[in-house]
Amino acid sequence: MKTALPAIATLLGCALLAQPAPAQISLSPPAPIPAAPQNRPAQPRPAPAKPAAKPLAPPKPKPDASKPKPGAATAKKPGDKPAEPAPPPEPIDESRVDLVFGAYQRGHYKTAFDLATRRAEDYSDPKAMTMLGELYSAGLGVKRDYPKAAEWYQRAAELGDREAMFALAMLRLSGRGGPANREDAARWLASSAKLGNPKAAYNLALLYLDGQTFPQDTRRAAELLRLAADAGNPEAQYALATFYKEGTGVEKNVEQAVRLLQAAALAGNIDAEVEYAIALYNGTGTPKNEAAAVALLRKAARQNNPIAQNRLARVLVTGNGPPEDRLEGLKWHVISKTAGKGDLMLDEALAQLNAEDRAKVDGAARKWLGAK
Template sequence: MRILRSISIWLGCLTWAAGASAQISLTPPAAQPPAGKPSAKQETPDETSKEAPKPKAPAVARKPAAPPKPAAAPAPAPARAPAFEDPNVDLVYGAYQRGLYKTTLDLATTRALYARDPKAMTMLGELHANAMGVKRDDAKAAEWYQRAADAGDREGMFALAMMRLAGRGGRVNREEAVKLLASSAKLGNPKAAYNLALLYLDGQTLPQDLRRSAELLRVAADAGNPEAQYALATFYKEGTGVPKDIDKAVRLLQAASLADNVDAEVEYAIALYNGTGTPKNEAAAVALLRKAARQNSPIAQNRLARVLVSGQGAPIDKVEGLKWHIVAKTAGKGDPMLDEALADLSPEDRAKAEAAARKWIGSK
């Protein structure tokens, strides 16, 4: 079967959701002015009295109305908590994304020391492991990853596992790496599941178990990991650890190619070109081959060269075909059939193809 890609170190970046809550302040309505006191009662003449009516008593003067009370000032907004006390603040990740690694280091250190934030610990491991804002220090990186892993952070577990496999920050410890990968995968880390699947596949660190490898690849593939999708596609294509199923293989290749996995793009293009496990579509196949060729896949470059030489799926263009063939040969991928097909090019066309190939190689 196709040899899968070797395990590569992948250091996950932490993310915190940036939450914001709207503040609503209610201002109490102004106080209503008190009503004036009623005037004193007026005497009325007794209709049965024979005496002359007495003059009316003057009305008691009203007191002036009290001025309205000023409206109560809104309560001041509460002071914002320090960053390390607010789990929704993503100042650390924001600084990291902008390349402000010294700021990231300071903020992450504060969160790790005062808030015991495991994601900040993983970030500190990342910074020390990759010399971002601080000198590279594998031992310190491993120490921070260990603290994050002990606190239950799946990314810290994964990063420490990869360091243990590579012997960075300490001696090689495959047994510890396997345990860390298993714990990280159990917490839903697709990269951990993918790399653990490769260990079950190669049969060196762990006894080879193709079925268990396929199960782990399926976990990672379902989580959207394109490398796992491509690897599981090859399992279904060849019947490794799973029943052979071309249709499932092609669907996985399609998913991985949509995520820009170059190997999947080439395999899916070939399936489209031949109509294997999917309706035949030469135009779409050639478009994918062009994309993969520009991503420097020698296999795609030679496949595209064959299409351009034969004119099946695209107009004949032997100069362009020879250009891609020369580029692929420079990367160590020859094709005797293309050598023969292009041998009859005129010196002028060959010179054009060679110049185009040099320009492409020089632009990389």
């Protein structure tokens, strides 16, 4: 199995260029609309009924004029102050109504752009500014314009929005929207990480690993990865697992590595799924569970991970764990081989097939590759 440090080295070339996920931009919840008081007009008190001229029964007592009837308004007396009119309902604070993100989520990007522009101009809302940066950066609802995206991200970042700081750092690293500036990017990443942004902490850790912006410092990288991993970032969990597995920047701890691999695998990190499956299959740092291991390998193989396809092929061809299924296993071998993951042992098994079975394997592999 390939060690994880090369995998991290690969991340240095691509993860730093990742755009921030739009879903990370959160706007404030809508403010509750206060109910307006009801101003009911006074109701006139009906006059008391006159008694009959020749009553056949004792007349009913006259109502006491000093006591108003239930539901009737008290008559105004001379000198009484006029009733104050009810206050008008408070206007809705549009700076707190989450209309922008709602439009964005529904794919109404032009509406989101117009609403965000109004909020940015009228309320200096940093979240709206970040949304404008995202729309310009992705070309949603407006023509893609990296310089304008950088401008809006800059304004929001200076107002303390951690997502804007991260997005601006990514633009500075990639040289989009202006000249590449790793020092400026590192500064914004550090500010965003300090505010608890796990993506910023993860990417800042990669800068400490590559040794270009900062002197290489695996211990500091491990600290930043731990911050991001504790916040649930699966990429950081996987990277930190490799640190514990190999003793890089931290004391070697296989059990801790497997726990992190499990967390990252549950979050859908494919590389972690493969590593965790291998640990389960071998019983390394965790109780042995071949069935769960094969299920994870199959899941990762179906997501076109060549290593998972190769390991699944070996398990199925040898029958060590699940029931032997040579044709299915060799199908995955052919598929993984097209991605550059060769295997001499499986090549020999493939060569031993008769013509009919070889045709079945090749047909199944072509069907899979054509369906990708």
